[in-house]
Amino acid sequence: MDRKQIDEIVIKAADNNKLSCSKAHELAKEHKISLKEVGAAADRLNxxxxxxQLGCF
Structure with missing residues (x-):
């Protein structure tokens, strides 16, 4: 899966420019991509x- 496809997935999942940690985990599992890729896309897209889930954010 390329970067543009991952960005599109994250954009669709985000609500009001926010994405829950649990939703990020779901996306990674569902689309067979790493959490790092999901996080990088979220960073790129602000x-x-x-x-x-760790209480970091």
Missing amino acids: IKLFAC
């Missing part, structure tokens, strides 16, 4: 991660 989408904020929230509700971190």
Whole structure:
């Protein structure tokens, strides 16, 4: 999967430029991509991660 496809997936999943940590995990599993790729896409697109399962965000 290329960068543009990953960006599109993250954009569609984001709500009001926000993406929950659990949703990021779901996307990675569903699309067989790494969490690092999901996080990098969110960074590129200025989408904020929230509700971190580790309490980091």
